[in-house]
Amino acid sequence: MTATQGIGRVARRTVHHASLAWRDDAECRDKPLGLFFGPDGERQADRDVREEKAKRVCRPCGVRTACLAYAMATGQPAGVWGGETTEERRGERRRQTRKAAPPPVPASQGFTKREADLYTASVHLMDRKGRLLADAAAELRVDARELRSIRRRGRQLSRPASSTA
Structure with a gap:
């Protein structure tokens, strides 16, 4: 099996509509x-050597940008x-x-101190660490519906005010 055949199987399962002609x-x-x-359980030293060899193959490749964009867009694990x-x-x-x-929302903008702290923590957990709302709510020991409401209000407050001149 060639690399592109293997990659193609992964790609077809992930994105059916994207052009993979590259x-x-x-x-x-x-x-x-x-x-x-x-392979699973690969030792770090072996992994470093293998990855460096793979990168050497990629460096002169004319479709490197398209390949990387595909991996980023589809979240290749x-x-x-x-x-x-x-x-x-x-x-x-x-x-x-x-x-x-989004920028943190200070308590002075209609949030209680607790709500402002929850909003800031949720931004850190969800937007920066990629956690799901339910997981962030569990970690913060708050009801998911309450956290959703706080995030919604926080996003509205952190948006720049539109001028109506």
């Missing part, structure tokens, strides 16, 4: 799948895609999420 031009198309996706490891892609997603996270 795979035909990928440098990895004739490389073993195991180079890009390590493992493997080297577009020259980046799983951890590198996670780091990039965290950076993007931090940039998009």
Whole structure:
């Protein structure tokens, strides 16, 4: 099995409508799948060597950007895609999420101190760490409906006021 055949199976399960024609031009198309996706229980030293070899294949690839964009858009959970490891892609997603996270809402804007603290904590857990609302509510020991309401109000308060001139 070639790398693109293996990648194609993953891709078809994940995104049915996206064009994956870029795979035909990928440098990895004739490389073993195991180079890009390590076995379960792989030792860290072996993983580092394997990932560096995979990255060397990716560096000159003409479709590297498309490959990485696909992996980021579909949230590929493992493997080297577009020259980046799983951890590198996670780091990039965290950076993007931090940039998009709403600013904290001070208590003086209609929130009690408790609500402002819950909103700030939920921004940290959900927007920056990627937790689901129910998980964040459980961790904060608050009812999920209450947290949803606080987040909704917080987003409304943190939006810039539109001018009606």
